[in-house]
Amino acid sequence: MSSQALTSPREDFSEWYNEIVYRADLAAASPVRGCVIIKPYGYELWEGIKGALDRRFKATGHQNAYFPLLIPMSFLQREAEHVEGFSPELAVVTIGGGKELEEPYVIRPTSETIIGDAFKKWIQSYRDLPLLMNQWANVVRWEMRTRPFLRTMEFLWQEGHTAHATHDEAEAETMQMLDVYADVAINEAAIPVIKGLKSNKERFAGALRTFSIEGMMGDKKALQCGTSHNLGQNFAKAFEIQFVDENNQRQFCWTTSWGMSTRMVGAVVMAHGDEKGLRLPPRLAPYQVVIVPIFKTDDDRGVVMENVERLKRELVAHDIRVHVDTRDYQPGFKFNDWEMRGVPVRLELGPRDVANNAVVAARRDKPGKEGKRVLTQDNISASIRDLLIEIQANMLQQATEFRDANIFDVKSYDELKGVVEQGGFARGWWAGTDDEELAIKAEIGATHRCYPLDQPGGTGTCFYTGRPAERVAIFAKAY
RNA sequence: CGGGGCAUAGCGCAGCUGGUAGCGCGCGCCGUUUGGGACGGCGAGGUCGUCGGUUCAAAUCCGGCUGCCCCGACCA
Missing domain, CATH: 3.30.110.30 (C-terminal domain of ProRS)
Incomplete structure (x- = not known):
């Protein structure tokens, strides 16, 4: 937290982004090149995205599992395009327990190979299909140049891996998960992404077809926010993932994989942030509401805090994520600080408001006075709920208009x-x-x-x- | 890997015509403040990236090493 003004995004978008990540307390520099520490506020934002995805994965029949971080080097080499695509950015473990390993392990850059190897053992019959799996994991890719969230050497993501009996089923799965990603991006992150098919050059190494969702950032550049691959039978052939069909014929499976990562946190920053800092869509915001108590005397303090606590309890009871800022700073400082951190709604509550059974609400999606208004405390949770819905919709609309205009x-x-x-x-x-x-x-x-x-x-x-x-x-x- | 920078207090920086370290912010305590980034007083905090050389003396001059940042080619 600094009292200095934020660099304007129009002046230097890249510098603006870096400052927000740091000053909104999303991440911190780490002692390891190209890696960042995701701080609690940034991690909570990721957890919001993660939760939104995980609910949808389960609703579409997928189960979570966890595979090893280390993958035998030879696995990567089984699929020609795959190894060619990933070789340049592999981190390899050659020593274990002080001894050189017989076969090096790579730290997973993605898990198609080790999961393919498992699928081979788990799938025998068409009755075992489809096999619908997901894992939440960290992966490592030795990137040349890195930027917090957008490209780091280690990042968090989910990778879905599925196996099917036919091409069409695999294709349907690929499209279904692309739709899930678009749903999360649009309706949770308020980023109006475009669904599309990647060109041959941009296709995932080893895939038949790669689809992505592309978002437009505040500097009008594109960010790939999620990908869904139809892997055809490439990995099934490389890892001998086979099944016996209804006619007792051995066939190769058709597999898919799809991923969304902590890059999405960067997308939220770049798609919605403004000259005052971060702007978070209510559905993902760690705190949807922050209450700033205002008082001069100890008497006022008691009265105000009692009212603040009552408001907080009511909002929490209605599943609204609330934070009360009791820090020993002046209100003006707190206003700026929470604007930097992108909290959708700020409630200011002082002696005047207590006397009037009122509270001042400031919405983050509209600047200054335009976004401020006095609410009655009667039915406050309903008012706030409506306001959060309105902000979510407005942010999506703003981002959509911006995209379409560009x-x-x-x-x-x-x-x-x-x-x-x-x-x-x-x-x-x-x-x-x-x-x-x-x-x-x-x-x-x-x-x-x-x-x-x-x-x-x-x-x-x-x-x-x-x-x-x-x-x-x-x-x-x-x- | 090619080009360019930088390494001094938690962060950002100054000091670099050699004489043993300072500023702003932040941090701690006390007081006054508190409806849009408050102020005063006191205080804590650094083996100057690392190894070596020159010198009576090195943050400062010279050399090696390491790390980081920025610009390109590669990428969720």
């Missing part, structure tokens, strides 16, 4: 360059090759984000090659 349809490469230069998503008909996609990336730094699932229909002319195109794609600078 997606541009392009018909030529020059137009795309213009969009990328001024910031935003460029959407256009695309029929380029992998190499042509890479050429665009090399020249202007924009990448193929996805082919949105929501397509205009019909066909068009590729903005880059002039060839006939069957799909539109989104290009943008990305994190």
Whole structure:
């Protein structure tokens, strides 16, 4: 907590982001390069996301399990594309108990291989399918450059792994989990993500098809917020995950995997934050309401605190997450501090309010006086509940309007360059090759984000090659 | 791995024409304050990243090492 002003996001978005992470108390620097300490406030935010996901996983029939952190090196090598994709960023354990290991272990960068090996043993018959599993875990990827939450060498995530009897079932699972991610992003995090199919170049190493949800951050860059992969039979063949079908025929399974990580915390910061700090969607906020008591004399203190405690009890009884700020700071300091930390609703309660059976409510999604109003204390939990719902909806609306105002349809490469230069998503008909996609990336730094699932229909002319195109794609600078 | 920086109090920095360390914020105590980032007084806190060299004397000059940050190529 500092009394200095926050760097403006318009001035230096990157610096603004780093300052918020630090000053909103989400994370702290660690002694290990590229790793951060997730502090309690940041971890609670992650727990909110985690809970929202976990409920949905269970509602769709998945069970949680836990697999080892260490994976035999040879497992990674079983799937050619997979090992090629992950080799550069593996951390490898070569010594254990003071002795060089016969076979090195890699610290999991993802768990398709070790879970594939288990699935091989667990699946024999079509009666064992589908096998629907998820694990909450940490993974390590030796990244060159890191940023808190967005890319760290160790991060927390969930990885779902499923096995099915047919391609279509696997595809349906892949899409179902993509929908779960979009549901969480949109309705919990208030980030209006776009569902889409990844290009060949952006596809997960070893997958048949990769789908993602892409969010637009406050600087108009894209952030991949979750991915869902149809792995086809690639891993099933590499790990011999087979079953006997109704006709007593041996077949390879069709598998999927899907993941969402602590990167989502960074997404919430970058999608909603403003010049005063973090803005948290009520559904994920560790504290939905903070009460700031205000008093001068000891007499006032007693009266005010009694009222504050009564309000708190009532809100808690209605499942509203409340925090009372009793720290020995002046109110103005606390207002700024909680705005930095993004609490959706602040209640200010002083002697005047006690006398009037009132409380001043300030909403974080609207700045200054515009967001402040006096509420009666009668029926306070109902008022607050409605207010939280309204804030959640308003934040989604604001983010959606921002996104839609910054997606541009392009018909030529020059137009795309213009969009990328001024910031935003460029959407256009695309029929380029992998190499042509890479050429665009090399020249202007924009990448193929996805082919949105929501397509205009019909066909068009590729903005880059002039060839006939069957799909539109989104290009943008990305994190 | 290529390019550029930086390492001094919890954080941010100054000191670098050599003489044994200081500022702001933060922290502790006391008092006055408290409806939009309060103020005064007192106080605690540092083997100056590390190893070596020069010197009567090194945070300061020289060399090696290590770590971190920023910009690129790779990525949830």
